[in-house]
Amino acid sequence: MLEPETNVVAFKPRTAVAHHPKSLMERVYAAGSLPLRADDRATKAVAVMLQALGFLVIEEITADGATRQLQRGETKGAMDRPWRLSKPAFSGTLGAPDGGGAFPT
Template sequence: MIESEPNVVAFKPRKPVTHHPRSLMERIYAAGSLSIRADDRATKMAAIMLQALGFLVIEEILADGTPRRLNRGEARQALDRPWRLSKPAFSGTVGVPDGGGAFPA
């Protein structure tokens, strides 16, 4: 009798994709918004920096699925939830069309 080795393939857990702040901002501006997983801390750190500069809006997704906008300084306390990153409205008010006529997500 010949023993054979088991055909087991170990899959590594998927690592979060790290985004450079510039490419992250370009992706958000092209799509309007971008969802970030709760465990993607590298991308969240880049997003916090871009939020501080006024380049994007961060919303945490609550347990019931509703988004809650995070003001500057609140984002570090909400790292355990998924986020949605959106481009800000040029008018300064979320929900008001920007210069291109598109509503921010």
């Protein structure tokens, strides 16, 4: 007996999950820093917007594991590398204690 033909197509689940800017900021602020995979472009797009507003610091993770802080115009060229998102220092300088006396990581 022949099986009937179907036109059902299986869709692959999305690998990148878009996060609302508020939830991403809450996760970074609670943890101090948050690593992002190189292929997580949806979350990176939200992070770039939050960086422009001054809410996040974006660091590129280089091939040797070192980090390099990305300025606003540099993020587009570093989308293929993993990132680390951090809470900015209260004083506005990276490495200075924030309002609670903790050092950003």
